Amino acid sequence: xxxxxxxxxxxxxxxxxxxxxxxxxxxxxxxxxxxxxxxxxxxxxxxxxxxxxxxxxxxxxxxxxxxxxxxxxxxxxxxxxxxxxxxxxxxxxxxxxxxxxxxxxxxxxxxxxxxxxxxxxxxxxxxxxxxxxxxxxxxxxxxxxxxxxxxxxxxxxxxxxxxxxxxxxxxxxxxxxxxxxxxxxxxxxxxxxxxxxxxxxxxxxxxxxxxxxxxxxxxxxxxxxxxxxxxxxxxxxxxxxxxxxxxxxxxxxxxxxxxxxxxxxxxxxxxxxxxxxxxxxxxxxxxxxxxxxxxxxxxxxxxxxxxxxxxxxxxxxxxxxxxxxxxxxxxxxxxxxxxxxxxxxxxxxxxxxxxxxxxxxxxxxxxxxxxxxxxxxxxxxxxxxxxxxxxxxxxxxxxxxxxxxxxxxxxxxxxxxxxxxxxxxxxxxxxxxxxxxxxxxxxxxxxxxxxxxxxxxxxx
Numbered sequence: 001x002x003x004x005x006x007x008x009x010x011x012x013x014x015x016x017x018x019x020x021x022x023x024x025x026x027x028x029x030x031x032x033x034x035x036x037x038x039x040x041x042x043x044x045x046x047x048x049x050x051x052x053x054x055x056x057x058x059x060x061x062x063x064x065x066x067x068x069x070x071x072x073x074x075x076x077x078x079x080x081x082x083x084x085x086x087x088x089x090x091x092x093x094x095x096x097x098x099x100x101x102x103x104x105x106x107x108x109x110x111x112x113x114x115x116x117x118x119x120x121x122x123x124x125x126x127x128x129x130x131x132x133x134x135x136x137x138x139x140x141x142x143x144x145x146x147x148x149x150x151x152x153x154x155x156x157x158x159x160x161x162x163x164x165x166x167x168x169x170x171x172x173x174x175x176x177x178x179x180x181x182x183x184x185x186x187x188x189x190x191x192x193x194x195x196x197x198x199x200x201x202x203x204x205x206x207x208x209x210x211x212x213x214x215x216x217x218x219x220x221x222x223x224x225x226x227x228x229x230x231x232x233x234x235x236x237x238x239x240x241x242x243x244x245x246x247x248x249x250x251x252x253x254x255x256x257x258x259x260x261x262x263x264x265x266x267x268x269x270x271x272x273x274x275x276x277x278x279x280x281x282x283x284x285x286x287x288x289x290x291x292x293x294x295x296x297x298x299x300x301x302x303x304x305x306x307x308x309x310x311x312x313x314x315x316x317x318x319x320x321x322x323x324x325x326x327x328x329x330x331x332x333x334x335x336x337x338x339x340x341x342x343x344x345x346x347x348x349x350x351x352x353x354x355x356x357x358x359x360x361x362x363x364x365x366x367x368x369x370x371x372x373x374x375x376x377x378x379x380x381x382x383x384x385x386x387x388x389x390x391x392x393x394x395x396x397x398x399x400x401x402x403x404x405x406x407x408x409x410x411x412x413x414x415x416x417x418x419x420x421x422x423x424x425x426x427x428x429x430x431x432x433x434x435x436x437x438x439x440x441x442x443x444x445x446x447x448x449x450x451x452x453x454x455x456x457x458x459x460x
Contacts, residue, residue: 013077014281015394019061022147027070030130041394042134051127052120053341058446060392089421125341149339173201180427187368195320204351215307221300228276247275271403273301278399295401298352317363325359336435340447343438349405350382356409369421377412386445388452
């Protein structure tokens with residue numbers, strides 16, 4: 001099994017990797033397939049239907065806007081978020097998109113995209129159907145796509161032709177561990193850290209591009225934190241949730257070195273970093289999936305905490321942090337899920353907290369066994385967490401939940417570092433428990449906003 005650090009961490013836009021980034025990528029791939037099709041010039045109209053969680057919470061996650069932008073040829077990693085609204089407004093005027101080699105194709109955003117609230121498609125909770133119609137209404141091309149979490153998408157054909165994990169094949173990487181047990185064994189046999197094994201795997205695929213790529217990821221994470229700390233006002237979506245990160249940050253800066261500073265202020269820094277990211281995400285800004293948008297604040301917050309607050313922090317530690325976190329994220333995705341629509345928020349915040357705990361433990365000099373222990377502790381104490389966003393928006397409880405996930409990650413790393421790596425529950429078993437719990441969890445608690453906090457709102 002090989003999932004690159006650049007698969008786990010993707011630069012994109014908010015508010016959701018599965019409901020925004022994934023549908024945009026799927027739409028752009030459908031458009032590309034249509035442009036390559038013989039007889040494509042017969043296409044006169046496009047229609048799209050959204051199913052399962054994409055239908056129930058798609059409006060709150062801007063899934064419709066993402067599909068529109070994807071059909072216009074844009075991708076999450078290159079789109080300027082500030083231009084999105086103007087582009088969609090233009091589509092509502094022209095009611096058509098322009099496809100390479102075809103020209104103008106009718107697409108009315110108010111009628112040709114349908115939120116289907118019936119049963120989900122069989123392959124995954126996040127399903128989409130794209131259809132191109134010919135002159136007489138005949139079907140020129142029809143494709144079913146699934147957004148499987150973290151910005152990953154697969155077509156119906158790909159889903160049926162690959163392994164259940166849907167991950168990239170190991171190929172010729174030197175350390176193709178598919179479990180934590182294998183990871184620890186390979187570490188003992190090679191004498192290498194988890195980060196060093198992950199780096200060796202990445203070198204096969206990315207060579208000299210690895211360092212610049214890691215630097216871009218960290219810069220994007222820090223840039224998102226910094227933007228979030230500068231912004232204020234009300235988040236879009238109708239819940240009237242106000243941004244708090246800037247105000248909290250100003251309070252913390254004012255208390256530094258004063259007798260007002262509390263011993264627990266360290267946790268407040270974690271909170272403010274994570275909340276800054278997820279307020280940016282909720283506003284549709286540029287974020288890094290880590291491993292998803294809904295959980296995008298945890299890893300950057302803990303990494304920033306390491307860089308700015310930990311004694312002895314350095315660039316090599318930051319590098320080890322990212323590589324180790326990606327290794328753990330890859331294991332969780334391979335063996336279970338990082339999708340809230342599949343396994344609830346335990347798969348998003350829980351996975352992110354495990355990744356951040358492992359990364360911090362590695363950066364602070366932990367052994368491979370201590371790193372695995374840190375990841376297990378963090379994940380174990382998110383088991384059973386539901387994904388029940390109010391109004392289908394990645395705001396309540398998501399923004400605060402990222403902050404608490406970051407705090408748990410630091411606590412897990414600290415507890416593991418104070419031990420010798422020996423512990424009762426192996427990480428692999430904890431991941432499997434998360435998968436089984438997600439399978440048993442009622443659909444209304446898996447990113448549909450049909451249960452939990454989403455329906456128990458104060459009436460005011």
